[in-house]
Structure formats: structure tokens, C-alpha cells
Amino acid sequence: MECPKGEVMESQNQLPQSEQRPKGTTFLKTCFNGINALSGVGILSIPYALSQGGWLSLILLFLVAILCCYTGFLLQRCMAANPIIKTYPDIGEAAFGYKGRAMISIFMYLELYLVAVEFLILEGDNLHKLFPDMGFKVAGLRVGGKNGFVLLTALVILPTTWLKNLGVLAYLSAGGVLSSVILVVCVFWVGAVDGVGFHEGDTLLKSGGLPTTISLFAFCYCGHAVFPTLCNSMKDRSQFSKVLLVCFVTGTINYGAMGILGYLMYGENSMSQVTLNLPLRKISAKIAIYTTLMNPLTKYAIITTPIATAIEAKFPVRNSRFISILIRTAIVISTVTVACTVPFFGYVMAFTGAFLGVTVSILLPCLCYLKMHKTAQSFGSEFIIIVGILVTGSFIGVLGTYTSLKQIVNHLI
Template sequence: MVSATASPPQFKEVPTSGERARNAKWWYSTFHTVTAMVGAGVLSLPYAMAYLGWGPGTLVMVVSWCITLHTMWQMVQLHECVPGTRFDRYLDLGRHAFGPNLGPWIVLPQQLIVQVGCDIVYMVTGGKCLQKFFQIVCSTHCAQFRQSYWICIFGALHFFLSQLPDFNSVSAVSLAAALMSLCYSTIAWVGCLSKGRGSEVSYGYKKTSGGDYMFRVFNALGQITFAYAGHAVALEIQATIPSTPEKPSRVAMWKGAVLAYFINGICYFPVAIIGYWAFGHDVADNVLVALERPAWLIAAANLMVVVHVIGSYQVYAMPVFDILERSVVKRWSIPPGLMLRLLVRSSYVAFTLFVGVTFPFFGDLLGFFGGFGFAPTSYFLPSVIWLRIMKPKRFSRSWIINWLCIFIGVFIMVASTIGGLRNIVADSSTYQFYS
């Protein structure tokens, strides 16, 4: 007989290189997820609509919202799919699903593409928005700097912030970033609404060659995919929430994720639809850049974007830091501590800064990384893992839904990767590097 005073069994941990704090509340998952998802991608949604058009563009956005909400639910459930074990990382779950040898090769490259790709895009976004803010508030009496200098200024902040040790230490930054994302998204669509629809605005297809337009459409799919990017860090976020058999972490995490998706919806759809309505097919790949009035409000919105991508960069960088530091400790036996963080994290920030300064093509980067990394991790890899671990009955509702997610996700991955890469090459041919 079990003693009435016996304590309930606790979930054991997948081995890590250090202690993991598990004292987060359910709302922490909300603003971490919002920070991870509602980022630079929201500003390019009108641009994606310009190539897809009203009907297909709206349909792709709605389908993407539904698919990724479904796969987010799967990730939350899979975190504790083995009784007594918590899979704190996407990599740990991949090892369990595909085996210790194959799992890392399937999961780790995709996750790193998402996280590193996001940080590169956020370097570009932060620098461009800093430049736009400076141009608005000091347009007449100040010397104008090159865009690459502004990206470097933004990147310099992260050499300091990257020394924060873990997810819980960036909670305040992440909360501020989540609030800023809601604010600047609202300013973007309200600004477009107040601007109104110009007399020469057209919603027809852009005048370009058939081949070029097809690649631009493929790139637009990737831009929408980029906007649904929280899955790559979902398990790491859930790992900060305490869990017991009576109150498993999936309950709190799902509660936070649903609220995050609601915020996601009220940010994405108004920006995409009203932004496209206001500018038509001539909308810029960053809708805030296209807005000029009222000047003080647009300046504030650009500064809000800067605050947001500061937090988003850290949310995506933390899992990468963990992977890199574990690898360095294991390979070279360097003890964990301040020196290790300075070496590894500063090198990572320098790398993302260099790539961002070299290839500052905001829309093209969104499309490429959206297809190459985000489509697998957000659209179909959770469904593949679900089929392997949970094994739903063939032709059941779960089986059919998951295979639909896989087919749609694979198509988006292939198409948007091709489109984004082609557009980067095409735009690079006319760009003056480090200008």
C-alpha cells in the first residue's frame, strides 16, 4: 500500500548541461510565443498579398493560421508524450521519434535554419527601422548614415544582451517585445486605414515576365510562412513551465498558446488586408516604410519594431546558444561560465550581423527562410513526428489531417525556397554591397 503522505512522482529530465529553471507561469508562454511569431513577418504580409491577390492571399493566410495552430497543439502534447519524461528541445523529441542517429539529422538542421534565419532577418529589420526612425525625427539637420551602419548599431546591442543566461532572464525583454508587436501592428493597419485608398491604387497583377512573377508568388508563400514561426522554440518555452502528473505543463502551455494565436490573428489579418487595400500591388515589402504620416506616430512604430526584434532575436538565439555551448563543452572540455558565453555568443552575434549587413534583402530573406526552415518546423514536421509516435489509425480524422498538413507544408517549402533563393540572386545583381 502506498503511504498517504508519499509525494507524487515527478517528471524526470532529459539530461542537460546545466540546471533548467521551471518556474514560469502560463502567461509567460503567451508573450514568449507572441514574441517568437509576431515579428518582422507581419510587416511583409501586404507585400505577399500583392502577388497572391485578394482570394488566394486571404485563403493562404487562413489555412496557414489553422495548420500551424494544429501543429502547435501537437508540439504541446508531444512535450510529455512519454510518461515521466519531458522533451525540453525539438532535438530531444526528434531523437525519440526517429532514433538517436537519424533524429538529429532530421530536426537539428531545420531548427537551426529557423532560429539563425530569424536572427539574420531581425538584424536587417532592426537596422532598417532604426534608420527610418532617424530619418523621420531628424530629417533636415542631421547627417544620413548608410543602412549597413544602422544594422551594425542594432547588432552591437546584442553583444551585451546575449550574455543573459537563459529564457527566464529575458522574460522582461520578451514581454516588452510582445507588447510592442501588438502596438506597431495596430499602428501599421490604422495608419494604412487613415491614409486611405489612393485614386491610382490597383489590385491587378504586377507587370513583369511570367517567370519572374511565378518566382515572386513562390516567395510570397514563404513570406506568409515566415509569419508562423513559433514552433521552433515551443518545446524550449514549455520547458520553463513546472509540471506534475496532476498539473502537466501542456495545460498551461496550451492556454498560453491559444491566447498567443488570438493576438497573432488580430495583428496579422488587419495588417495584411488593410495594407494591401491602401497601397495595392505597389506596397513596399515593409509596410511601415511606405507610411509617412503622421510622422511622429510612424517614427514611434518603427522604434517599437526595434524593441520587438531586440526581444525576438534573444528568444530565437537562446536555444542556439544552448546547442553551441553544449557542443563546445563536450568537444573541448571548456567549463561552463562567463568566458564560454563571451566566446560562443559573441561569435554567433557577429556571424548573424555579418550576413545581415551583406544581404539586407528583407522580403527575399523572409521568403527563403520561410520556405527552407519554417515550413518544415511549423507546417509538417510536427505532423510527421505525431504519426510516428502516436500512430493514429489509418484513414482516421487525425491521420487525414496530418497527411494534409504534410502535403501542403512540403509544397510550400519547395516553392518558397526556390522563389526566395532566386529573388536573392536576382536582387543581388543590382545591389551595391555594404552601401
């Protein structure tokens, strides 16, 4: 809620000049938040994506990275066009009115929600691999297997969701970035030192698996729903373009390294999460799995914050700490329910990337930019590039969504 202009000026005049500093997160903290949002659990599925598409599908990884980085710049330009814009739905309203806000809100929050669900499925799978015979008692009922670990993870994550300050969350994000780097190093160690070797992955191209491959790649770069929030949180919003470059370059290097290492190690036998392939008897494999288990602890809060903020804004008592905690707790409970009902990590990730990731990260930024910037509608190089991105994104979205939904339905039946 904005303060009256007179009160703002009066409060500023009461402060010494040295203390009148802009509030917000620094460039470095925003980079950590951005990399953390971008380099998420998708890194675990890159070897599996290559096993579905072959070595040449790496080209698609770099193309998706370039497309999504460019559409990230388009979102920043949309925000720069109107200083009132604070969030992604604000961009939709500025471009297409109330219907635009509603459309973007639905796609964006559903995407973030499913990413949060993926975190819990990941935890359940990996903890069950480490402790296959362990179970828990909840209200007199025994809960075992993956579902028990999903519930336990939710209880650990819950307090982190109550944090509302992105500057504080940056410290959690730094841990998330570090865990991604450690994971790549551990996988390399398993292959180079622990005897697994790099002798697999001899397929150049598998056209039949490309829809799944590119859907998983799209999931890896679906951080656009968080970008406007991160940009608005900065002290200097003009530096956000540099933040985007740092995030996408760092994320792509990490993704590419993991994909090459994992596919060389396990080839066509790569599982939906590379950690599920690792031999448990090796210390490096255990470190990799435990590091993976840290991801939800560091990423879940920043992914669900935009959802919680949007819901809180609808309540009359916006500053109530109790209501805030209640809403964020409800979000956690609902994601636990979905994770236990549809526990297919790879297929859910492919669907999220193809349907929601492509829509939120590729299609909607282009449409909003064209609507808000009339000069971009004139026939020129920029217009041609954006139309090309829209056509490509639509093709990827339709084909990938159909393929992933078919896989999910086949496993539910």
C-alpha cells in the same frame, strides 16, 4: 544536468511544505514569450504579401495559422509521450534516433539563425530611412548606410543575449508584444488621420505572386523551434496547449489587421516592410518606425537562446559564464556578417518561410508524431489530416523555395 534522486529527496525534506513549489515560468510569462516568438518581424511584410497575392490570399493566412497551430499541438503530444524530452531535437531523437536529432537540429537552428539575421536587416533598413546621411567610425574605418546601423544595433542587442533565464526574458517579450500592437495602431493612425487614406488594394487575386505570399505567411508562424523550449520552461507543462491557442489567435488577429490596413493604404506599392512606406514627416509614422526598431531588442535574445544552448552543451565546461558569453557573442557577430552580405529583407524572409519554416513548423512535427504514435498510423481521420498536411506543406515548400532563391540570385547578380 540531473541531480541524484536521493539528493533531490533530501533537499525537499529540508524545506517547509509551503516553500516546495515547482520551478519554471508561469502561464502568463510563457504566453508573452510565445507571442513574442510568433508575432515577430513578419508583421511588417503582411501588406507586401497581400500585394503579391491579392485579397483572397488572406484565406491562405488563416489556413497557414490553423495548420501551424495543429502541428504545435502535435509537438506537445510528442513531448507528453516521454517526460525526458526537453527540446525539439529530443523529439527528433525519440522518433528517428540520432539521425532524427541531427536533421531537426540543422533545420531548426538554421531557421532561428536566419530569423535573427532578418532582425538586423530590419534595423539597418529602418534606421537608414530615418538617418540617411549618418555614418560611424570603427577602428579608423568609416562605416555608413545600412551596414553601419546593423553594426550599431548588434552592439545594443549583445548584452540581452547573455541572459539565460526565460523568466527574465519574459519581461523583454512583454515589451515585444506591446510594440507589435503599437505598430498596428500607428499604421491605422497614418491611414485614418494623417491623410494617407484607405483607397488602394483593389486586386482580388494574383496567382503569379502566391508562392511569395504563402512563403511570407509561413515565416510568420515559424515559432515551432522555440515551442518545446517554452513548454519545458513552464511550471505546468499541461497548460501549454492553452498557451498555443492564445499565441496563434493573438498573432493572427495582429497579422490580419496589419495586412488589411497596409494593403488598403498602399496597394501594389507596398514595400517589403510597411514602415518603409510611411511618410517620415508624420509623428505617427516616426512612432511606428521607432517601435519597429524595438523588436530586435526584445526578440533577438529569445530566438538565439536555443542555438546558444545547443552549442554550450557541446563544451566540457557547460556552466562557464565566460564560455557562454563568448558563444553568444560569436553568434551575434556572425549574424551581422550575413545581414551585411545579403540585405534583402523580403526575399530572405520568403526563403526562410518556404524552406525552413515549412520544414520545421509543418513537415517535421507531422513525421515525428506519426513515428512516435503508432495509433496515428492506422487509416483514420487523424491519419488523413496529417497526410494532407504533409502533401500541402511539401508543395508550398518546394514552390516557395524555388521562387525565393530565384529572386535572391537575380538581385545578387
